[in-house]
Amino acid sequence: MKFAVLVFPGSNCDVDMYHAIKDELGEEVEYVWHDATDLSEYDAILIPGGFSYGDYLRCGAMASQSNVMQAVKKAAEEGKPILGVCNGFQILTEAGLLPGALLRNKNLKFICRTVPLKVENNQTLFTNQYDEGQIINIPIAHGEGNYFCDEETLKKLKENNQIVFTYAGDNPNGSLENIAGIVNERGNVLGMMPHPERAVDALLGSADGLALFKSIVKQWRESHV
Numbered sequence: 001m002k003f004a005v006l007v008f009p010g011s012n013c014d015v016d017m018y019h020a021i022k023d024e025l026g027e028e029v030e031y032v033w034h035d036a037t038d039l040s041e042y043d044a045i046l047i048p049g050g051f052s053y054g055d056y057l058r059c060g061a062m063a064s065q066s067n068v069m070q071a072v073k074k075a076a077e078e079g080k081p082i083l084g085v086c087n088g089f090q091i092l093t094e095a096g097l098l099p100g101a102l103l104r105n106k107n108l109k110f111i112c113r114t115v116p117l118k119v120e121n122n123q124t125l126f127t128n129q130y131d132e133g134q135i136i137n138i139p140i141a142h143g144e145g146n147y148f149c150d151e152e153t154l155k156k157l158k159e160n161n162q163i164v165f166t167y168a169g170d171n172p173n174g175s176l177e178n179i180a181g182i183v184n185e186r187g188n189v190l191g192m193m194p195h196p197e198r199a200v201d202a203l204l205g206s207a208d209g210l211a212l213f214k215s216i217v218k219q220w221r222e223s224h225v
Contacts, residue, residue, distance in 0.1 A: 001028065001044065001216075001217050001220050001221070002027070002028040002029070002030070002041065002042050002044075003029040003042060003044045003045075004029070004032045004039055004042035004044070004046065005018050005021070005030070005031050005032065005046045005048060006032050006034065006046065006048070007031050007034060008063045009034070009053055010051040010052045010054055010055070011048050011049075012048075012050035013048040013050050013087075013195065013197065014050070016197045017046050017085070018031065019197070020200045020209070020210070020213060021046070024200040024201060024210055024213075025200075025210070025213045025214065030042075033068075035066070035067050035068065036071065037067050037071055038071055039068070039072065039074070042080075043080065043081075043220055044080060044083070044220070045072055045080060045081070045082045045083070046085075046088070047072070047083065047085070047088030047091055048085055048086075049086030049087045049088060049142075049195060050086075051087065052087055055087075058090075058094065059090040060087060060090030060091035060092075060093065060094040060102075061094045063087075063091045069091070069095050072095070072097070073095065076097055076184070076188065076189050079186065079188050080188065081126070081189075081190075081216050081220070082188060082189040082190070083126065083192075083216070084097075084191045085191075085193075085194075085195055085196065085197065086140075086141065086142050086145070086192075086194075086195060089102060089191035089192055089193055090102045090144065092189065092191045097189050098191045099156075100147055100148060100153060100182070101149070102144050103146040103148050104143065104146060105144065105145055105172070105174060106146055106173055109143070110141075110143040111140055111141070111142060111143070111145070111172050112139070112141040113139065113140065113172075114137050114138065114140075114199075114205060114206065115139075115167060115168075115170075116135050116137055117135070117137075117138050117165045117167060117168060117180055118133060118134070118135055118165065118166050118167075118168040119131065119132060119133065119134045119135075119165060120161075120164055120166055121161050122134070124183055124190070124215075125188060125215060125216060126164065126190045126212055126216060127212065127215055128215045129212075129214045130212075130215070136199075136208035136211075137205070137206040138194035138196055138198075138206065139194060139195050139199060139205075139206075140172060140193055140194045140195065142193055145172075145175065145193040146173045147173075147176055147179040154176065162183050162184070162185065163177070163179055163181075164181045164182060164190060165179075165181035165192055165194070166179055166180055167179075173193070175193075180192055180193055180194055181193070196208075196209025196210075196212045197209060197213075
């Protein structure tokens with residue numbers, strides 16, 4: 001399986017993502033610069049965290065207009081797995097690939113620590129290696145991770161089982177309904193604020209994030225038998 005790790009000016013978690021795929025997962029992976037227009041050679045697209053374009057305007061707003069995002073939209077339409085983490089989640093909402101928006105943290109401060117997450121939906125291509133209700137430990141590092149959407153959108157998210165991860169215990173950033181990660185209606189685009197790529201080895205404090213990437217590979221291989 002071949003992964004693409006997108007790189008924008010200001011990305012700073014691209015190396016972490018690359019390491020998770022190449023060294024921990026053992027799959028093929030390449031960096032792809034933001035001006036690329038064709039992602040057809042890749043089986044999955046990863047949008048890492050960081051501060052794309054310095055987080056000017058709204059976080060992710062400028063990156064959502066990059067050339068590569070048109071190719072990401074095409075890949076999403078084709079059903080390919082698209083994962084956006086932290087700033088990547090913000091980019092996906094700005095690009096219209098996921099509903100809602102990420103606001104400033106409730107305490108207006110940058111938060112960087114490991115938090116417990118609850119797996120709300122283990123029937124997605126990103127979570128099939130977890131148990132439903134499982135508590136996993138994943139790091140967060142963001143200043144604008146407060147997920148918000150209107151009542152109608154929230155109702156749809158619940159009805160379609162699109163809320164994949166929630167914060168277990170304390171809500172670190174004030175997110176609506178403790179939401180930490182959601183998928184699109186089709187289930188092939190996941191946005192999440194916590195960093196699974198920083199939790200792929202016990203030496204990092206947790207290896208709970210590795211199962212997310214293993215889930216993607218399992219689903220892909222089963223669909224390409």
